[in-house]
């Protein structure tokens with residue numbers, strides 16, 4: 001469970017039995033397909049989830065950027081985001097393990113909704129921990145979780161966003177390891193979570209690689225995906241990592257500025273890959289936003305799903321080795337990209353996904369200067385639309401965007 005010097009299992013002793021049990025189950029069911037687990041998983045992703053998702057040419061953006069822009073439409077997966085790939089896999093695994101209760105954290109509410117849907121589909125009781133702040137800014141998803149039969153536990157400690165929700169869920173898990181499985185929502189946490197979540201999400205790049213060969217007659221020059229914890233990112237990259245000719249771009253939330261206020265312990269962004277330093281968070285060594293005393297700093301982003309001070313250890317390692325290029329766009333660029341995709345392509349993206357489009361505009365948009373970055377993007381660019389923006393309508397509608 002190591003990626004360079006990142007990863008590992010930095011958990012309290014009380015959690016080790018659960019971690020060992022999960023690692024054993026991951027190896028047997030996911031890696032060795034015991035009892036046909038992965039066949040069952042793929043069949044449900046198809047029939048319940050609606051896979052495969054399209055790889056669709058964005059005609060207007062292709063015109064605007066003078067290259068072939070293709071969209072991997074994870075916004076069309078059941079529930080409206082890539083999150084179901086991982087949630088369905090983990091709830092199904094918990095069932096195979098004989099667990100009786102599911103808990104999960106959520107920030108944007110997409111992971112919470114996906115877990116609630118998977119639990120209803122597989123008849124498992126479910127409790128979702130969600131920060132108070134996120135409950136208020138992702139309300140449509142709170143309704144969906146409840147309508148799917150899950151309980152939503154508000155988390156009021158700290159800022160009431162993702163970091164606190166993860167910590168609260170880990171506490172519940174440590175108390176109830178016997179009958180409970182914690183469905184972590186991203187490629188974070190102690191081994192085996194980062195590897196297991198990547199494996200469940202890798203269906204994205206498995207499909208995209210085949211679809212690219214069919215539609216482009218070749219591999220893409222670049223794959224661009226937003227990065228919060230990094231699960232849609234690792235899912236979109238996994239099957240391309242060995243294809244050196246395909247550049248991989250992880251787009252983080254630049255928030256309002258990359259400047260951090262060490263004294264106040266506030267980072268007005270979530271650019272852990274770009275400005276973070278090595279540390280341990282939620283059971284893994286990775287890169288994270290921490291002050292010089294190692295205190296985790298407050299992160300910020302207009303999008304809940306990217307508003308996280310950490311990032312997956314494997315993605316951090318891929319950036320350190322230069323295989324993945326970490327970039328970022330700020331809140332305004334993301335909001336403008338949200339409106340631009342809605343108006344130009346008829347797709348309202350999640351604010352998280354909008355960051356990937358903000359990057360494209362910043363490098364090859366009409367106002368962008370010629371650059372090496374533009375050349376490196378190449379002719380065929382795949383952008384991962386990690387989710388749809390229904391949850392963000394209220395917070396985005398105030399912003400205006402003249403086409």
Ligand SMILES: CC/C=C(/N=C/c1c(COP(=O)(O)O)cnc(C)c1O)C(=O)O
Nearest residue numbers: 107110111185228229230231232305387
């Ligand atoms: C697990 C906490 C993250 C959540 N969402 C993150 C998210 C993200 C960022 O998460 P990653 O893919 O794990 O980097 C991207 N796109 C959409 C649509 C998202 O909802 C959530 O709770 O829904």
